[in-house]
Amino acid sequence: MTQILKLTINGTSQDIPIDDPRATLLDVLRERIGLTGTKKGCDRGQCGACTVLIDGRRINSCLALALSYDGAEITTVEGLAQGDLLHPVQAAFIEADGFQCGYCTPGQIMSAVALIAEGEAGLDPERVREGMSGNLCRCAAYAGITEAVLKATRAMNREDAA
Amino acid sequence: MADVMNIQGHVRLGSNAGQSMTRRDGVLKVTGRATYAADNRPEGVLHAVTATAGIARGRVTHLDVAAAEAHPGVVKVYTPANRPDLAVSPDEKIHGFAWRTEALQDDTVRYAGQPIALVVAETLEAATEGARLLAPRYDADTPRIGLDGGVPFQPETVSIGASPTLEAGDMDAARAGAARHLETVIETAAQYHNALEPHAITARWTGDRLEIDTPNQAIGLAKQSFAAYLGIDPAQILIRSPFLGGGFGSKAILFGGQLLAILAAKDLDRPVKLALRREQMYGPVGHRPATRQTLKLDIDPQGHISALDHHTIAVTSSFDDFIESASNASHSVYATKAMRTTHGAVRADTGTPGPMRAPGEAPGSAALEVAIDDAAYAMGFDPLEFRLRNYAETDPATGMQFSSKALRECYAQAAEAFAWKDRPLEPGSMKQGRLLKGWGMGTAQFPCPMFQAAAHATLRADGSAVVETSAADMGQGAWTSLAQIAADGLGIDIDRLEFRSGQSSLPDAGVAGGSGHTATAGTALFNAGADTIRQLAELALNDPASPLFGADNAGVTARGGRLYRNDDDTRSEAYEDILARAGLDLLRGDGKGAREGEPERAMFSHGGVFAEVLVDPDLGQVRVSRLIGAFAAGRIVNPHLARSQLLGGMIWGIGFALQEEAIHDVRTGRFTNADLAGYHIPVNADVPMIEALTVHEDDPFVNSLGIKGVGELGVTGTVGAIGNAVWHATGIRPKRFPIHPESLI
Known part of the structure; x- marks a missing residue:
């Protein structure tokens, strides 16, 4: 039986027909509506490549049954930049070389956006490393990732102050 | 050594190469638009x-x-x-x-x-x-599992077609005069690549x-x-x-x-x-097999290695042969009067192993560096002093000169940055609070193979260009560093270059592996550009209307989209003007990259890696708290990206030393940890203060561009450095990687 899933994805509200209740949010994003920026690395919540924000909170979308998120607001990596203007976290990842192959990068970036919003890590590198440790990077761009999160935090602090 | 770049003089290397550019595919990758x-x-x-x-x-x-x-x-x-x-x-x-x-x-x-x-x-x-x-x-x-559960055999080849045995010098004579005979046995676990993309x-x-x-x-x-x-x-x-x-x-x-x-x-x-599902990546797509390595070192009274014997037993599958060539990692690192390296193998019911970042070199280096450290202590030397005492001035395996070897400078710079000179010789000498602290080092070394690559370059009427080759960017930054080399081959700014890559309809760029892709595909791209510029120069030199008319064939240099007379820098002409007057819309050149003939020198990248660990004396938990490496790898095309490659390799070293291990249930032959929760790779919090320095090195022999490789170098040296730091903290020599906490308490 097809059900209609209402989601607001990157600011646009959508009615998504779901013909299979087993579909995860990750597979709905990737296979049904074509938002393939969010990646599948393990499909069991161990690598973080599928991290998206639901109502501002970071989750592993591979562990989320899509139908249980009816009405939610979802932000994916496709929703961060405004036109050609990159989000400060995206810009910082390029500048600090916070990735190599790029596959874990959407998840790293979504996690970093939420970590900065959570305000728990601030400019403490140890806490940034801890707060980003749910996102695996096999290329091991960790030094760049930590630097990128710190850079972006400083840039966003300046924006807030301005 | 034959020089594959037969066109000198027209083009200038260094305008784009050597610069720390950010990745050209960066925006695609941070916005989710890069398509896997x-x-x-x-x-x-x-x-x-x-x-x-x-x-x-x-x-x-x-x-x-x-x-x-x-x-x-x-x-x-x-x-x-x-x-x-x-x-x-x-x-x-x-x-x-x-x-x-x-x-x-x-x-x-x-x-x-x-x-x-x-x-x-x-x-x-x-x-x-x-x-x-x-x-x-x-x-x-009944499944046959592991080094001791499988069927031993003598392999005919190791790695891809390499000899399983090498002997150099007179082992018996060399051993006879030694003061100390030391034996080290190290096991390394089966590891799986676990690329994040299945x-x-x-x-x-x-x-x-x-x-x-x-x-x-x-x-x-x-x-x-x-x-x-x-x-x-x-x-x-x-x-x-x-x-x-x-x-x-x-x-x-x-x-x-x-x-x-x-x-x-x-x-x-x-x-x-x-x-593939994650757990399906633990079989059909290769892995680094388990090894058991025995190293016998004979040391003369002055602290020189007189004989080195490295034997590896590696697991392979029941139906195909890929034998981890770990003993070969000992060929060219330290001077010795004589050496023997040998391999055996065991057939087990697993998928067939294959090359995994620094195949052979990573486990071989791990064992060698532990053995060298043990020898240094036995002879009363600081580990760095002992390595310098046994510095290989020529390749001990072949007797050949090195094409370049700035390893002394690597040791010196990394040791200085690490503050190694204050290290006490005795293990168990340092503490940080209740934690045991130890310092260890290792030598990084990786060969510089080249494969076969081809490329096209096409200069357009407006002076911009497109280059084409089927290179693979798996994160090393090929889109960027190869484009930098290609732009130099054409003598244009990289912003005027279109780089087409990543599909099989383009000229074959060979394999992205062996740390040889940048050198091989880069040479092909550079030569394609140079071939194009050679044709362009011919047009100009033969055209009485050109300010370059009359310069001899090697008398011009390409830079910034113009050809300049070498004897008069004020006389130059833009590419588009030369093409326009010749009535050409396009000018196309071809290039190949390969090493021709048998190498006449030994070619390696080098490095020194220094590690600090903190060990919990009650729990045996090991944390790497500092990791500093300095590396010499010929021309560094893009320092920003090379640093990331080297750091990535070093962090793989952390995983190898302390975490990575696929575990079979021996009764069923199934894995107990075929996922990313059970098979541990380093996470961000596992990575401490870490730095990779690069040491300047000009290598006129390795290839015409002077490029070595950085993709695998960082893994070597690091594993041993961490193992040796653990010994320095605890007095316990690792017998196995990854080092388990329970082995330290």
Whole structure:
């Protein structure tokens, strides 16, 4: 039986027909509506490549049954930049070389956006490393990732102050 | 050594190469627009899932195909009974770089997790459930697992076609005069590449033309291989592989699932997409096998190594040979009067191993560096002093000169940055609070192979250019560093260069592996640019209307989109003006990259790695608190990206030393940890203060561009450095990597 899933994805509200209740949010994003920026690395919540924000909170979308998120607001990596203007976290990842192959990068970036919003890590590198440790990077761009999160935090602090 | 770049004088290297540019694919990667194979969704695509064996050895006796096909959405189930034909059996070795693979050729099971059926469905959910419903039954044999559970044999070759044995010098004579005989036995665990992107393929037929999206490190070779298995002309196949979500060696190999997806797409006349599940990456796509290594060092009274004997036993599969060439890592690192390196092997019921980042070198270096450290302590030397005392001025394995070797400078710079000079000789001397602190070091070394590559360069009427080669970017930054080299070959700014890559219709760029891709494909690109500029210069030099007229053939240099007379820098002409006057819209050049002839020098990248660890004396928990390496690798094309490669390698060293280990249940032959929760790779919090310095090095012999490689170098040296730091903290020499906490308490 097809059900209609209402989601607001990157600011646009959508009615998504779901013909299979087993579909995860990750597979709905990737296979049904074509938002393939969010990646599948393990499909069991161990690598973080599928991290998206639901109502501002970071989750592993591979562990989320899509139908249980009816009405939610979802932000994916496709929703961060405004036109050609990159989000400060995206810009910082390029500048600090916070990735190599790029596959874990959407998840790293979504996690970093939420970590900065959570305000728990601030400019403490140890806490940034801890707060980003749910996102695996096999290329091991960790030094760049930590630097990128710190850079972006400083840039966003300046924006807030301005 | 023959010089493959036969065109000197026209072009200038260094305008673009050598600069720390950020990645040209950066915006695509941070916005989610970089397209990996499984991101493709062709119209009408079907989803395929493989069912895999739950035993490690035996036969499949029953699959409930009816139950699977009855599931809503399931389109077809493929088993050995109905799998469409291949032109060549997947058990054939179609070339020297091919692995035997499983594509439902029979009902045999040769390792746990082997594909035994393919379920194709309208949705991923239906295919996944269909695979589960097959509920296989087996006739199971007792599995043979691990170094001690398998069947020993003497391999004829190791790695890819290398000799298993090397002897240099007179071992007996060298050993006779030694003051100390030391023996070190080290085991290393089976490791899996675990690229974050699972292996995937999207296959689509249009008539007799096949389009494949799949991540591959050598798409020219892959096209030939697919064509051979399918019995079609390679010209009918287009492979797209613009981005690889990590490779590390595992995506240089074709595996049966790719063939099955292609066959199903043909059979069903619809595109088919297959992505391995994480646990399915622990078998058909290679791994680094377990080793047991024995190192015997004989040291003379002055602290010089007189004899080195390195023997490795490595696990391979029951049906194919890839023998980890760990002993060969000892060939060229330290001076010795005599050496012997040998290999044995054990057949076990696992997937076949393959090259994994620093194959042979990583486990071999780990064991060698522990043995050297042990020898240094036994002879009363500081570990750095002992390594300098045994510095190889020439290659001990061949007697050849090194093409370049700035290892002393690497040691010095890294030791200085680390503040090594304050290190006490005795283990257990340092504490930080209640934690034991230790410092260790290791030598990093990796060979500089070159493969075969070709490239085109085309200069356009407006003075911009396009270059083409089928290079693979799996994260090393090929899109960027190769473009930098290509722009220098053409003497233009990189902003005026279009870089086309990542598909098999372009000139073959060879394999992204062996840390040789930048050197090989870079040389081809540079030469293609130089060939174009040579033609452009001929046009100008023969044209009385050109300010360059009359300069002799080597009398001009290309830079910034203009040709300049070498004897008069005020006389120059823009590319577009030369082309316009000649009435040309395009000018095209070709280039090849390869090493010609037998090398006359030993060619290696080098480095020194220094590690600090903190060990909990009660729990045995080890944390790396500082890791500093300095590396010399010839010309560094892009320091920003090279640093990332080196750091990545060093962090792989942390994983090797302390975490990575695939564990079999020996009764069933199945893995107990075939996922990213059980198979630990370093996470961000595992990575401390870490730095990779690069040491200037000019190498006129390694290739015409002076480029070595940085992709694998950082793994070597680091594992030993961490192991030696653990000893320095605790007084306990590691007997096995990864080091388990319980071995330290």
